[in-house]
Amino acid sequence: MFESESVVTGVEATHVRLARARAALTAVESRVGSGREGWDSPTLPLATSLSEVLPGGLRRGQVVSVEGSTSLMLALAARASAEGSWTVAIGMPSLGIVAAARRGIELHRLALVPHPGVNVAAVAGACVDGMDVVLCGPGLALSDADRRRLVARARERGSVIVAAGSWAGAHARLVVEASRWEGLGAGDGRLRSRTLTVAIRAREGSPVSRVVLTLDQQRSLPRVRPSGSGQARTERAGLEGAA
Amino acid sequence: MSAVTGSSVTTVRRAVLWVPDWPVVAAMAEAGLSADAPAAVLHGRGMVAVSAAARAAGVRRGQRKRLAQRACPQLAILTHDEGRDSRGFESVAAAAEQVVSGVEISRPGLLMIPADGAARFHGSEEALAEALVGAIADLAGCECSVGAADGLLAAILAARTSSLIPLGKSADFLAGMGIETLSFAAMERVQRDAVEDLASVLVRLGIHTLGEFTALPLSDVVARFGPVGAWAHRIARGEDVAPPVLRRSEEDIAVEYVFEEPAQRVEQLTLVARHVAELLATALLEAGMRCAKVRIVARTERGEELERVWRTDVGSRAGAFAAHMTDRVRWQLEGWLSGTSNGPERAALSSLGVVAEDVVPLGAEQSYLWGGVSGADSRAQRTLERVQGLLGLEGVLAVREQGGRSPRDRVLALPWGQELTPVRPPAHPWPGQIPDPPPATVLPSPERIQLLDAGGTVVSVGRRLAMSAPPTWVRHEEDPGAERTAAMRRHPSSRHNAGPVWGAPLPIDAWAGPWPVAERWWSSEASRRAYLQVALRDGPALLVAFSDGGWWLEAIYD
Known part of the structure; x- marks a missing residue:
């Protein structure tokens, strides 16, 4: 009697555990918007530090809109470019090339179309056809219909559009709400590390999640902290710096 | 060549042809000075090369300009130009190739020649040396000295004294040489600086000859001096570091069209461009060659030239070459005729030439590590060319990093497909450069x-x-x-x-x-x-x- 009861509770526990796991999974899916439809298209490589920002990866055929940070756009494209993808930047005459190279974008596989002008729809269409990652600058003269056509074409050809500014119907919308630079003082120091607060919205109407992201991290001078553990860490950092 | 461990060494018997003071010889030839004029090449703050007449007057390498002029008031001071040195040395290499086939240019002023076969052909090493000295004097118009020995350093030192070291005697020859001779075997300036540092440390440690240096155990030398020490130890023992790389010269293939009447309009030129490109494609095909670069040269009535170099991958798109080049010519000339791109003053064109450069035999071109050009690469290239067709030449840009201080100076942007050579090397120190991270x-x-x-x-x-x-x-x-x-x-x-x-x-x-x-x-x-x-x-x-x-x-x- 005692034994059978324990078996029954064991079975119940398995049921309960399974149900809880399923609930958690659906909660995560609804939160990040990666339903079943996401799994059938392959992904481009993405830096592991950005997996929180795009949990489903950089999926081919997707549109990711980024508001408020060119660095984040470059970071999204960097890993794929380093591993052989071709990147084109349309309508970004002020793109920092050195920054792109430092982020990991291979300059041999990067083309710039700084001023597409009135031909922007044709140019973007051609680029979506032939390139892997298309970076679109802010203020391109694209109508909503043009954008829908581009998305359809990207889905068909398997390229990724990373757009600056809002893009109606984007699969992921990243808004940089705050960015904070460390390393400057009052007339001394230099820019060293930066943290971004990114608000992520998978679809229109889905809940917003926020991620704090450290994009540039430079080895800074060790700062002496009062606590003992901080001291130890400082010493280790100093040793790494010397090595 | 034999690979033996232990005390024996790995060497190749080779002859070395050395032109003394090459930078000043090249500079004097370009300046039109006679060979017995006192002249010196100035780089930075000191003389880098001094002619024989100037040396006799007391001018030394490394001397400041003022001291040199005091020693020899009629001294002609010439500017330093590494490009001129290597360009000028091509004629010496070509002259040497009249005597032997396959020479290696180690640095401007120094040629390596595999001695075995050539000496057999000419009868003896003496005969080979004689033939080389004669050919260089006749065809290139400069003095040179030739030496032969086993191994790199021994051969270079032999050339400096015009001696032929008999087979197997190179180690003895080297053992008595001073430690500072090591720097002659260094071919690049950075390497030479490192080797000169090493030599000065060894002298201060009381090691004055190569024999004393090679008597030290290799492991101790590596532990104290690292890779430079290991390299110097091998060289001092008379070993070779790398087998000679032989020069294969392939002539550039050029096609030129001279207009009967100077051409004014792009339409005229486009037709001619197509014709010229087709001629070049057939010429390449007949020779069994393909090229990596194409230089388009348009000459104006006033004798000015407008030229650009384009990278091509014609092999992957056989048959498209003519159309491809026609577009390039049209863009280049349209930009120039409309005045949007800079160049010489507008004038009617007298001739149009297309030159295929970096010519290699078909099938010998370098491919990527994982096979040929990937599908994605050629697809992207086609896409960018299509966009270029929509927007014009300057619509699509390729970018490279280059040296500079402000973020704007550190970028070089040129039309896609054009040859990119940064004028300011990014590796140089740029004091005052804005520190990283770079702005996005x-x-x-x-x-x-x-x-x-x-x-x-x-x-x-x-x-x-x-x-x-x-x-x-x-x-x-x-x-x-x-x-x-x-x-x-x-x-x-x-x-x-x-x-x-x-x-x-x-x-x-x-x-x-x-x-x-x-x-x-x-x-x-x-x-x-x-x-x-x-x-x-x-x-x-x-x-x-x-x-x-x-x-x-x-x-x-x-």
């Missing part, structure tokens, strides 16, 4: 901005880089089309002032600087700026510059 947005031209102190006065930077007050606020210029600008203009207090309208001030969290950069003060494009990094509260950081009494926004770290 670099404005194509700086924008006006204002930095204000706590009281609202514009901050300024003095001649001695003193800030008048710590910056507290920053404000951008308002967009001229914005409603706010119009409202400000209408307001009576503006007194119809046409100056810029400033936006709302933003608070500054932290700042660093000023970092002075004074560039090219000797030329008309001189600039004197002081840079500041400014972090805005909860926003991006800015790179601003103070010059000509005003602040400019250069870049945004967003």
Whole structure:
């Protein structure tokens, strides 16, 4: 009697555990918007530090809109470019090339179309056809219909559009709400590390999640902290710096 | 060649042809001076090469200009130009190739020749040396000396004394040589500096000859001196570091079309371009060659030249070559005729030439590590060419990093497909360069901005880089089309002032600087700026510059 009861509770526990796991999974899916439809298209490589920002990866055929940070756009494209993808930047005459190279974008596989002008729809269409990652600058003269056509074409050809500014119907919308630079003082120091607060919205109407992201991290001078553990860490950092 | 461990060494029997003081010989030939004139090549602060007549007058390598001129007042001082040195040495290499086939240029002034086969052909090494010296004097017009020995260093030293070291005697020959001779075997300047440092340390340690150096155990030398020590030890033992790489010369293939009447219009040229490109394609096909670069040269009536070099991958698109080149010619000439791209003054064209460069036999071209050009690569190339067709040549840009101080200077952008060679090497030190991280947005031209102190006065930077007050606020210029600008203009207090309208001030969290950069003060494009990094509260950081009494926004770290 005692034994059978324990078996029954064991079975119940398995049921309960399974149900809880399923609930958690659906909660995560609804939160990040990666339903079943996401799994059938392959992904481009993405830096592991950005997996929180795009949990489903950089999926081919997707549109990711980024508001408020060119660095984040470059970071999204960097890993794929380093591993052989071709990147084109349309309508970004002020793109920092050195920054792109430092982020990991291979300059041999990067083309710039700084001023597409009135031909922007044709140019973007051609680029979506032939390139892997298309970076679109802010203020391109694209109508909503043009954008829908581009998305359809990207889905068909398997390229990724990373757009600056809002893009109606984007699969992921990243808004940089705050960015904070460390390393400057009052007339001394230099820019060293930066943290971004990114608000992520998978679809229109889905809940917003926020991620704090450290994009540039430079080895800074060790700062002496009062606590003992901080001291130890400082010493280790100093040793790494010397090595 | 034999690989033996232990005390034996791995060597190749080789002859070395050495032209003494090559940089000055090349410079004198270009300047049209006779061989017995006193001349020296100046680089930086000292002489790098001195002619025989100047040496007799007391001019030495490394001497300052003033001292050299005191020793020899009629000394001709020539400028240093590595490109000229290597270009000029091609003629020496070509002359040597009249005698032996396959020579290796180690550095301008020094040729390696595999001695075995050539000596057999000419009868003896003496005969080979004689033939080489004669050919160089006849065809290239300069003196040279030839030596032969086993191994790299022994052969170079033999050439300096015009001696032929018998087989197997090279180690004895080397053992008595001074330790400073090691630097002759270093082919690049960086390597030579490292080897000269090593030699000076060894001399101070009491090691004066190569024999004494090679008596040291290799492991100890490596432990003390690292890779340079290991290299020097091998060289001093008379070993070779790498087998000689032989030069294979392939002539460039050129096709030229001379207009009967100078051509004025692009339409005329396009037809000719197609014709010329087809001729070149057939010439390449007949020779069984393909090329990596194509140079298009258009000559104007006034004798000026307009040329550009294009990379091609013609092999992967057989048959498309003519159309491909026609487009390139059309873009190049359209830009020039319409005056959008810079070049010589507009004039009618007298001839149009297409030259295939970097010619290699078909099938011998380098491929990628994982097989041929990938599908994605050629697809992307086609796409970019299509976009170029839509927007014109300058519509699609390729970019490279180059050296410079401000973020804008560090980028080289050229039309896609054109040969990119950075003029300023990024590896050089650029003192005063804005430190990393680089900004993600670099404005194509700086924008006006204002930095204000706590009281609202514009901050300024003095001649001695003193800030008048710590910056507290920053404000951008308002967009001229914005409603706010119009409202400000209408307001009576503006007194119809046409100056810029400033936006709302933003608070500054932290700042660093000023970092002075004074560039090219000797030329008309001189600039004197002081840079500041400014972090805005909860926003991006800015790179601003103070010059000509005003602040400019250069870049945004967003």
